[in-house]
Amino acid sequence: MRQVCKRLNETSRIREVWLSQHRQYVAEKEFQPTMEEPVESYSCEELEHWVLERRGADQEWALPGRSVCERTISMEAISPIFVVPGGRWLLCSMSDGSVMCHDLDHHDIRSSILIPSRDNSDDVTSYRLAIDIDNAVPRLKFNLVTFPSNYMGQFF
Numbered sequence: 498m499r500q501v502c503k504r505l506n507e508t509s510r511i512r513e514v515w516l517s518q519h520r521q522y523v524a525e526k527e528f529q530p531t532m533e534e535p536v537e538s539y540s541c542e543e544l545e546h547w548v549l550e551r552r553g554a555d556q557e558w559a560l561p562g563r564s565v566c567e568r569t570i571s572m573e574a575i576s577p578i579f580v581v582p583g584g585r586w587l588l589c590s591m592s593d594g595s596v597m598c599h600d601l602d603h604h605d606i607r608s609s610i611l612i613p614s615r616d617n618s619d620d621v622t623s624y625r626l627a628i629d630i631d632n633a634v635p636r637l638k639f640n641l642v643t644f645p646s647n648y649m650g651q652f653f
Contacts, residue, residue: 515544522548531582533637550602570599570606577626583637590626594643612643 508514519536523529530551532539539547570587579588580601587599594615600607615624623646631638 510541512541512544515541515548518548519544522551531584533581533583533585535635538636570608579626579628579641581637581639582630588626588628588641590624590643592623594624594645596626596641596643615643 516536532547536544570589577590580586581588585600585602587601588611589597589599591597591614594612595610596612598609598611624643625646627642627644629640631640
């Protein structure tokens with residue numbers, strides 16, 4: 498569309514156009530999609546990307562007999578996993594106490610170590626992951642902690 502008409506090209510790059518598209522998309526949803534930051538902090542290009550990614554995913558899911566694109570995350574045995582609100586980040590608590598962070602928006606699912614492995618000298622066989630999301634702030638903010646699965650048993 499942008500290559501066909503100069504005026505459409507210019508119009509489609511106006512922030513208000515994508516703010517309107519964002520409001521319309523959110524209004525259509527039964528469950529409100531979350532963003533990592535307030536909508537005001539997104540650039541025009543980021544808003545466009547956000548809306549088009551979700552609209553495209555909705556269209557793919559609605560197709561009968563659609564082919565599903567499956568991606569595999571290679572890792573050792575994990576216990577808890579957590580998808581951060583907004584759906585982009587997947588946090589995985591690994592058996593050695595480390596936490597891996599996977600970027601689900603990246604076409605190859607980029608992964609990085611968020612918390613390095615712990616010293617397993619206490620015969621700890623697995624770790625748990627606890628996450629506290631701070632909903633009182635405008636930008637996505639959360640605290641996370643890993644602890645041995647037998648931690649609570651030590652106090653009771």
